[in-house]
Amino acid sequence: MPCQFDLREVHAFQSRVATDEELKLSDTLRYYMKDTDAAKDLLYRRMRCLANYEAANKNLERCRGRNKDIPRVLNLLVFFIGLDYLTFCQDRLNYWCGILAVT
Template sequence: MVKSADGVIVSGVKDVDDFFEHERTFLLEYHNRVKDASAKSDRMTRSHKSAADDYNRIGSSLYALGTQDSTDICKFFLKVSELFDKTRKIEARVSADEDLKLSDLLKYYLRESQAAKVRLGCEELMMGILVCILKQCRAVWLGSQRLVDWGRRNEDLLYRRSRSLVDYENANKALDKARAKNKDVLQAETSQQLCCQKFEKISESAKQELIDFKTRRVAAFRKNLVELAELELKHAKTGFLCVAPAILELTQ
């Protein structure tokens, strides 16, 4: 309840640092782009999975027809059924790789950008980030978990910075009132200086965290996209080596 009330208090405060204003603008655009890319990636992954399911149904039907008799047409059906089974496996692997290397990556950073966007904009509070990468191996999962832990620390850091900014501005107002009344000026000045130092220190930490996260984010996207491209090329080559000989055999 205390944090929720603080969220309302800090929501109307304009940031005094151009860096954080720029980050807020960037994160709004970045979040929308990642959200759109994530939705498109999910559709692409579902399309490949749907194609694999269709290949499976067609192959099963052809296999059923091919086992009805020992005629040439039935043998032809069996060969085509085998081809569909191979292409089904390739499409299924393509779908799984795209889901792992692209869709999960985009979903994770969609949550991260939402968390950072909320903190920078001070719109509301979030209690944590849950990661849904269920298909990754243990090493990849641990790496993602470290990023989640970082996201939680970063959320709290940016929240405390916003809270510190409010305290600093309140201290400035209190100092102005003390000077106007010529009462408790020294105490107000001391409080104002402490708030200023705290705000500057936490701003520096938050800025470095955002810079570090950008570096990690770019590295993660580059790594996954390069690996995905390599896998796509591998699957395309496998598909060609599978389909081309089969077509030649069927046409003979």
């Protein structure tokens, strides 16, 4: 029984399948790269907030030991706690705006 397919047709079909697979893999890679970059940015912001929070706590303990300037340090501590919450809210808002802009 002779072969009904021409080798050129088979080669063209194989190249289309390979191109589709490469596109799927590149899209998946691009998605994970963006996701990883976003996670690194979030981790950096959280680490900076944590460092600022710990520095404010250290200053508070130092001021309590000396019994001076406690209200200013308490205000800084409250500010850093609020800053972390504000950053979280802004990230969530940007996330949802991005989803709504795509659809």
